[in-house]
Amino acid sequence: MTSGLTRRNFLKAGAAVTASLALPDFIAGSGQSLTALAGSRPRDYTKIVDIYRNKWTWDKTVRGTHLINCWYQAHCAFDVYVRDGIVFREEQAADYPQLNEDVPDMNPRGCQKGCSFSKRMYEESRIRYPLKQAGERGSGKWERVTWDEALDDIADKFIDVVTEEGTDRVIWDMGPDINVGAANAGQARFAQLTHSISLDSNSSNGDGHRGAFETFGNIYMDRSIEDYFYSDVILIWGSNPIVTSIPNAHFFTEARYNGSEIVCIAPDYSPSAIKADLWVPLAPGTDAALALAVAREIVFGGHVNESFVAEQTDLPLLVRTDTGKLLSEKDAKGGRTDRFTIMDKIRGPMTAPAKSLKLGTLEPELDVDTEIEILGGGKIAVRSVYSLLKDRLDPYTFEAASKMTGTPVSVIRKFANLCIRAKALSNVSGSSMNKYFHGNLTERAMILIWALQGQMGRPGAGYSAFAFLANDGWEDYVSGFRNGDRMKFGTDIGLDLLTDLAAGDTAEMFFKKLGNNSFKDIGGNLPIWTSAALFWQVHGGVMELAETADKWLPDLKKPVREAVKESLDNKWLPLQPPAGTDPRILFHYCANPLRSVRGSQKLTEVLWPKLKLSVVVDFRMSSTAQFADYILPAAAWYETTDHKWVTPLVPFNHVTNKAVEPLGESKPDFWIFTMLTKHVQKRARERGISSIVSHLGKTVQLDNLYEDMTMDGRFLEDDTDKAAGAIIDASSNLSHVSWEEQKEKGYARYNSIGISPLAIGNAGKLEEGKPFIPLTYHINDKLPYPTQTKRIQFYIDNDLYLEHDEALPRYKAPPPIGGEYPLMMTGGHTRWSIHGVWRDNRLMNRLNRGQPYIMIGIKDAADRGIADGDWVRCHNDVGEFEVRVKVTHAMRPGQVFMYHAWENYQFKGTGSPREVSPSPINPVELAGDHAHLKVGMLEGQPNSFDRDTRIEITRISGPRVSSEAETASSNDAA
């Protein structure tokens, strides 16, 4: 170079200048060395347009999906387009087979969020390396640390806590990324090996389907999406599938073209209501009154399917009118307390069959109101459940229901006639009902419509509750494949299960009880779970918000705090660690309780100060991550190979393939959990600690934890793919398609519901070419239900239910939770995010309003002087938050609507909608001394409620735009 110009010398004297070339971020595309490439002749270049003339091709496309809990609308196979290790775009694979020629195919599955995840994963909120909070929690003083530093420090604190205070002080808070695949198995195996506690968040999210649980002893029942094509009447009730089931929605619009009638029952003219033939507008929280009016019409109009209810339900069972308890075989004639009595038309009182629902020669009388002799002489008055139910239903005339629901008699009558005239009646499951305080009563009342008419177990007919379908090899993996033959699980399981099995328990009962054992402090081969709702209420301080609950809840028999104490003292519901034992470490595995828990403002005030460590594993900055001590960066869904549970709606296991390397220093979840055991083992050895005794009295080996975690090297930290495949291989319902085939195709149809406690309750056959219909094992094959009476059970004789007059379904008005305020704040899932994951996404926000908003009706807005786009304060006795307003024609007067999952940081200061929702526990949900009201996996736990929340709304100002905004607000202040 002889430019002749004077140049400063940037080169250090004596610096090595060599022609050999190594670049950290590049390789030669041709595969040669960089030095060789540099030595070759360059392609011609004259101006920039030249680089645009080159053909743009993809390096590869791989099959991917999004390992997130979109629940009813999960899952979708995508093609992921990769160039230079970057995901540039994705498009639905859209190659699912058509089930049969009666029904549409499922293509193309995928929504706007999935179709732009490649944009989301490179956004600024992505966490790229381990971060440590250097200041106060929440201060935002983040320090970048190495994985070794982070994991060593976490390991040390973990060892401190488990050695000094106990293994139950370590809590795994599980979020929507639970996949029942390798990532989740890493977490679960860590928790299981160290006897730490995992939170079951389902009921905390308000998704517990308590009413289905009370009625069926099981919440897991949903159909495959094609089955709606066989329904002639489809009820959208407690759900909003046009918004929350985007890839499934065409089955409803197409079924309508096919002649089906669609009815939407909702307070607001929802996006789903617009697709209905009949919309039943009703006051929020009054759905039970509507359902009971329909049930009354079925009963008094002579539409009961008597053979169905005699065989499948508890309606023919006898109840002692003196105690209100079901008449047991023991009381009637000596025998078992878990067998119950019917009145045979010829033979009088007889024990109802229990090992099978088959009645044989029995002919139960339905309507019984008589006296019978019982063991030891003496007469008692008995009535059948049916007889009691008739009395119960009698007041729910169309006129009475009209007053309760605010819906005209003519609409209720039309609705009832549709439900009765239907050849195949179905509902679209959602979880909105359950988020009302008396949602359990509503769901029980709704189920009556199906059960009384025998509208179940046939194509297109049946009640859908909770949707879940999973592989059943996962538990095997987590246990280190020690379960071996699944029916022999080893002695840890509890011999009582095997005894019950011998005594006639069905496989469904056996495996569900096995799941229940996760909540017992017996330390088996499964991780230990506890109810997240109870955990946040008791340890998190959320219960303190309900101190004034007796003002809101007219039929409360004792203060909520005492009711909880009674349940815990009696061990009706297990809580780990027990009340008074402070949690010390919270691992948030993609969980975000500071956003999601109703009353979450209490958590940072009550629980966080007790914590020695809060660790968030996530790929994005969440509200909870802001208050963490460590954020461990997780790989995004195109950066790892794994699979995920689905639902019966789409009974296909879905796989995502690693398309690119994880961004920055982020790592797959499985790597993170495995490396954590490696560091615990290392630090334990360095500190001379070999083992500890867990809170269960069992030995936890700390100095060998990594070897145990990896099953002696079988599944190392980089073996996510291998571990995911091992789970498939161990699954009875997926191993018919090899892991390699599943990866290549992106999905595989399950061949059965399998035996996972998370799926077995679906109790039906998954057959080629046929839609899946739940509960046919009971309805067609006559296997007993996992309930106290072994039948679909409408009569709950538990003392708490008797005390609250809820032994049978009834209507109770929605209580004014938060105080006597004029507006009821309902809500639901949004189009624009799955949980909080897309809430901060640029693209989704541009298609929205960019900021949180609350929806209010025209008149309610006008009455308060509020215009669209204004800022308002939403407040009640418990708290307040500020938000912008969207004025719509769709809201019912007295109803306001807040879509869920806005992050706390999208509100000014700390106020968020969670702060006005104190979510008191419903005391009947604390029951536990009952044959089937027991805590189980994702069911049988107290729920969180927010739909009954009452608020008032006050205008603050107009939109904040430069100087005008100030003028507007100063005018307001005057």
Added chain:
Amino acid sequence: MSNRQVAMVIDLNKCIGCQTCTVACKTSWTSGEGQEGMWWNQVNTAPGHGTPKDWEKMGGGFKGGEPQKGVRPAQGDFGEGFELNYKEALFEGAGNEALKPIGDEPQWGTNWDEDVGAGDYPNSYFFYIPRICNHCTKPACMEACPRGAISKREEDGIVVIDEDHCRGLRFCQSACPYKEIYYNHVTGHAQKCVFCLPRIEQGVATACSRQCPGRVRFLGFLEDEDGPIHKLVNVHKVALGLHPEYETEPNVFYIPPLSPEKFDDDGNPTGEDRIPLEYLESLFGPEVGPALERIKQGRADKQAGRPSDLMDTLISKNFLDLFGPFTNHPREIERIATELEREPVIVPPSIEIAYRGPGGSSQ
């Protein structure tokens, strides 16, 4: 005149307003500079202001064959592509600053009216209506361009803007009665939907069609008598152009929306559709009433167990039946060019001019 015309039918009974089409279009076509607030495909809640705001009041098109004066929409009418203050809100401590659009609070956006609707509760009503360039048979934009930069392709009737000839004079924006032409303030060109030309040329359905989970969009050539478009438009006569009074002969057609029955003053069901027919006629012309009747008849046939070719076509059990000849899989063709492979080669402007100035991250 084109030899044949590619066309689209959009079924408003199946559209669920999810905007997957909008996102598919956005990520395929308008990720570049000056395109932040540009949505070649949008889904509006109707009734509503639409995008650009109040476009139906902006005129354009023809009357009795004569071009009509139109209003040019202002940039803000399309809504802004606002940026969010990630850094301040996410990484600088909780409660520090709310995550929100940078600068003045947005007062409008492409989907601002989502689910707002019209009518007095409980007779509220609304529906979703996706819109793209109508690739009109008589494009008002083409006639209005003094540079001759807009043309209609002979082989498929797709209307395209030649950016080499476009000088950003924006007469096309005023002339287009659908206001489906955008102005890129960075490149200085008019830009609009290209009907996914590079995909269509390779037999792949447009991104908005193939990626639509509602299975809302039918594709094909208008003249293809076996295709779904011809059937729905010409045989069953249930697919209608939007605002036919503008005389541009749009080639995007709509299946008009059914609606839940209306209540009388006492709240009793009336058996009538709740969307006022006059409103639908104002959008789709006088043929909309008979079209709705034909759809209802099809449903009644199905309910009675009678065959209905109309319902079977609208349902299209097989996904690929929606797309006429455009059934190739994007994964399986040699390359899927969606971004920048168009002739002439377009080079985006230097990134220099788009850098925010020092400290320019807010206001």
Added chain:
Amino acid sequence: MTPLERSAVYGGFAAAFRTADGGADVLDEAVIPPPSKDAARAFMAAFDPSISKTAVSLHASAHLERDQTDLYQELIRWYDHFGLKRRDGGELPDHLSVMLEFLQFLTAQENANAADAAAVASLHAAQADFVTRQVLPLVDTVIGKLETADPRYHALPGALRAFLDDELAVLGR
């Protein structure tokens, strides 16, 4: 400076913008102060917006109202034209250090093709266009927004700017 020396300087700057102590073995201490004791923290305080309020990002997309992947595509077209591919797990293509590595490569290729006038002309044109179009705007933005106290990270972008000015002068721009 010879092309090889210029390549080394680009490499030094690339390293210096990649890690706290990078480039110290290549860059002249008279122009760029050596890393301080607490270099890692200071580096992040200067350039890592995820952990520091005042930091300025070295990713071009952080400063642009343009879709990231659209920018990635433009940059990958540059790299691809000259035969380079992104290493798996490498930095994203819009990071300043990656752009500088690319220039390190182009100058190394210039060195190897010094005898081929047409090749040198191509490489010079590419260097000049790339510096003008992609690198300078980012460097100027970084300089404009930089609020660090550490003298090394204050001096670094300034030195780079000076070097690029020299480069453009040499390249005839």
